[in-house]
Amino acid sequence: MSGKKKVAGNLGSLLNKYSGKEKLEDEIDKLQSHILELEIDRKRFEKNENTAKRALAAKQEAEENLKAANVKIETLTHQLEGKKAEVSEEISFTLIEEIVLPKMKNYTSQVASVRSDHDSLITAYITKKEMNLNAGISKDVMEELDQNSQYLLQKIRSDTGYVMFYDRMQMIQEVIVPPIPFERSSIGISDSFITEQLNETLTKDINVCVLAAHAGESLIGISSDRTAFDEDMVIRSSVKAKHTKGGFSQRRFERLRDEDIDHHVEKVKNALKNMLEQATVEIDMIIACGDTVLANYILENIDTDIAILERNIDARIEKHDTNSILRSLFSCRRYKL
Structure with missing residues (x-):
């Protein structure tokens, strides 16, 4: 308007x-x-x-x-x-155990003796790489497993891969973690379990250098037969125990502790270099165990093309039996699904 x-x-x-x-x-x-x-x-x-x-x-x-x-x-x-x-909480492995190398021969022999009237026995060799990529067992084969076994397979942690022996009748449900890595992955379904690759891995000729690292006490050694060290050395240093109280005193104490650890690392590193340079056999692999963070720190500037394998084992250094570490390193870990 x-x-x-x-x-x-x-x-x-x-x-x-x-x-x-x-x-x-x-x-x-x-x-x-x-x-x-x-x-x-x-x-x-x-x-x-x-x-x-x-x-x-x-x-x-x-x-x-x-x-x-x-x-x-x-x-x-x-x-x-x-x-x-x-x-x-409800689903767990029915058995987890370590099987030392001498007993593995009997184990593989018994597994290989199992027979089925039809192709119902599944053998799966899975490398660490495929485990990391979550590739592992194919979807078709995974569907052959019961749900509990599918779940438990996801819980297995291994630096070397694993082999699974699985019977569709669920009479045999086993996983073996080998001491050294499998070279290739494979899956087979037949009337018997395939143990040849596991046997080859367990009997493979290999010269190893072991580094069992701990703050204040570390072991280095070379072995050519998996049962005993050809030579070994325990390096000890004075390293302060961890401080439990807070405040400035703790910070100062931890700084001094770090200095002690650095000193120990240098001692072990020099000894390891000398051992590798003077070795009478060609080293195929360095196995690091114990405190693997400390072990990697020791190996950080070691100039070598040798493959390094980390093993998460309880690498206690026994004063009168250093070979016990070798027995642990070359044992297989067995899971019953």
């Missing part, structure tokens, strides 16, 4: 300004065109305003839905973790 009053006011002023009828009509046409433009602009503005309001409402609704979905996801994740914990 105010727009029309404005137009009427403009017409009055124009009548006073112009005396010619034609000029007056031209001015009226221009004003009417301007009014039409204003009306179009008004409708466009109202339309955009409505669109903006709808977009804002849609955005608020989407944000509320997203918030609700995140809450639901968090709740389900918490419930899933609880279920996993329950399953973990």
Whole structure:
């Protein structure tokens, strides 16, 4: 309404300004065109305003839905973790044991003697690389296993891979972790278990250098027969025990402890270099065990192309039986699924 009053006011002023009828009509046409433009602009503005309001409402609704979905996801994740914990407590290996090398011959012999009237025996050799890539056993073969076995396989941790012997009748469900890595992966389903690759790994000629690292007491040694060291050496240093109190005294104590450890590392590193340089056999592999973080620190600047294998074993250094570390290193770990 105010727009029309404005137009009427403009017409009055124009009548006073112009005396010619034609000029007056031209001015009226221009004003009417301007009014039409204003009306179009008004409708466009109202339309955009409505669109903006709808977009804002849609955005608020989407944000509320997203918030609700995140809450639901968090709740389900918490419930899933609880279920996993329950399953973990209920499902466990029926047996975990270490089998020393001499007894493994009898083990593989018994496994190889098992026969089936039809192809129902699954043998799977899985390398560490495939375990890390979560490749491992193919989906088709995995579906042949019972659910408990599928779950337990995911819990196995190994630096050397593993071999699984599995009977579809679930009479035999075994996993063996070898002392040194398998060279290749393979899966077979037949009327007997395939033990040749395991036997080859267990009897393979290999010269190893062992580094059992501990703060203050470390062992290095070379072995060519897996049962005893050809030569070995225990390096000892004075390293302070960990401080249990807080404050400045603890920080100072820990600094002194770190200096002691650095000194021990240098002693072990020099001894290891000398042992490798003077070795009478060609070393195929360095096996690091004990405190593997410390072992890697010792090996950090050792100039060698020798393969390094980490083994997570309880590498206690027995004063009168250092060969016990070798027995542990070359034992197999057995799981019954």
